Structures are given as structure tokens and as C-alpha cells.
Amino acid sequence: MDLVLRDRVEPADVDAIKDILESTGFFFPDEVAVGQELASEHLAKGEASGYLFLFALQGGRPAAYTCYGPIPGTDGRFDIYWIAVKSELRGQGLGRRLLAETEARIRSLGARLVYAETSGREQYAPTRAFYERAGYKVAAVLPEFYRDGEDKVIYVKDLAARPGETERS
């Protein structure tokens, strides 16, 4: 599958993001709204919003995307706030390639560490496995962070580290 990428945000992406997020069945409606808001923020303020995007297109329309940005108050640390792949395209390595392309952009911006946070719930086991295969390490687990019974897992990857047994690319 060819990978067609776009990092410019277009007004129609706000709806495309909704379609992607809803297709996964992973997100509550208010979470979907937050995902859309970040794209609106970018449309209004550009890079000053702190939210950068990378879209993987299928037939000209976003089928997967990452939302990432510099962590305020840090020097050279980025967060991958969102990564999502349209449900019918999962399992084809699209997320892995999109993540690698996002990391390349983050590295080119001079950043060293990239963080990603996810839930410790069973439903998110594939998400955690995805990050671990991509060379992310568990930096911390915050018990019951999201709600009673739901931990937060914080992953980190050192982009300056030499690719080795922890990275497959």
C-alpha cells in the first residue's frame, strides 16, 4: 500500500478526524470532540497552537493521522497526543509507518525524547503492544489515573538512541 502523507491541515480534516476516531470504537463522544478541537485550534492558530498533524491519505481523504507537538515547558520533548487508523484499514502496518514518519518529523525539529500516553485497560493492550514494538519503553505507570481501576501508562522513546534490538523499522 502506498503511503500518501500530508501535514497541512485543511478545514475538512475536522470531519475526517471524527470519522476516523468514531470508526475505531475506542473513543467516547467527548474524546472525539477533543480530537476535533485540536485540529480546529491548528486551523485557527497554525503551529502556535502547539498541535501538529500528519495525515495518511486514501483516495485523497485522511484514513489515519497523528496529532503531536512540543511539550510546553520542555526543551526538545514531544508528545504524540493522538494516533488513530480507520477501522477498516487496521492490521496493514499503516499505523506503524505513520508513527515512524511522525518520529522522523519530530527528530528533524531537533527533539530527542518523544512521549505517548495510553490507558492500562485491557481494551488498550493492542495499543500498548503497538508502542512497544515501535521501540517505546514504559517510563511510568500512574495507578487509577483516569478513573478508579484505570491506570495511565506513559511511554517514552529516545530518538537519539541508535536503532537496535528495541526498534524495528
Add this chain to the structure above:
Amino acid sequence: MDLVLRDRVEPADVDAIKDILESTGFFFPDEVAVGQELASEHLAKGEASGYLFLFALQGGRPAAYTCYGPIPGTDGRFDIYWIAVKSELRGQGLGRRLLAETEARIRSLGARLVYAETSGREQYAPTRAFYERAGYKVAAVLPEFYRDGEDKVIYVKDLAARPGETERS
């Protein structure tokens, strides 16, 4: 010292926050600007901004404050984003009392866990000691989070726990 509290945000507080933060010598100019922006956000959007404030007044003017709020995406978890006491008033227990009053407000909003993040740098040893005396526990340390050589320390306090040897109030 009597404690006069105010949780309503007034336009003049944006400048008062600058005075407090600058007096401490702890914050870079861009950090001071962020601290002020959060108050501006509250003035523009109210509680929907996600940022709540509690001011301790001296002669009618803020001499210390906390900025706190519900952590997006969580159920009943709050973050204390900022706590600062005017330099000339440090060492009188004002921060401790203000923190306790802030926690009482957070508890009354139905929240259970409250988080506070700070730097692992030597300069912040008094800040870390302050949280530890107030019953906060280290939930995680993220090495080199802020920049090379500067860790982030994440503290948490369970407001539902019975006050005991970990709390002095």
C-alpha cells in the same frame, strides 16, 4: 496571619500573578507568561477554561495563589498546575494553608486524586519537600523530561485517604 481567600478571578489578577511569579525568581519569562495566560483564559471562558484559581490576599491584593483544575479525560482527578507565594511572605505557612484550602475545594468537587508535577532539579528541593510534608507521594519520576539533566517528578495525593502519619494539617 489571617487568611483572606478569593476564588473569583478579576482582571487585575493577571498582573498580580506576574508580580508573584517574578518575585520568586523561579520562573523563566515564558513560564510567567503561561501563568498569566491561564488567568486570562479563565476570565474569557470561566470554569469552562478548565483552570480554577484560589488567591490568598494581603491588603486586598493576591500575595499567593493556586491554579488547579480537572484533568481532561479523567473522572475525578485534578491537577495543581501552579502554586506560588510572593517571595517576601515565604516561610510563614501561607503555601501550606493555601494548598489545604485548594484540596478542600477539589474534594468538594468530588475528586479523589490530586496530582502536582515539579522539577527534579536541586533548586526545586524545597518545592518537593513542601509537597511531601503535605502528604503527597512520588507517583513517578520521568528522567530528563524537561531537558537533558532535568527530571520531572509527579506527585499524587489521595484525598479519600484518612489523614494519618502522611498528612499534617
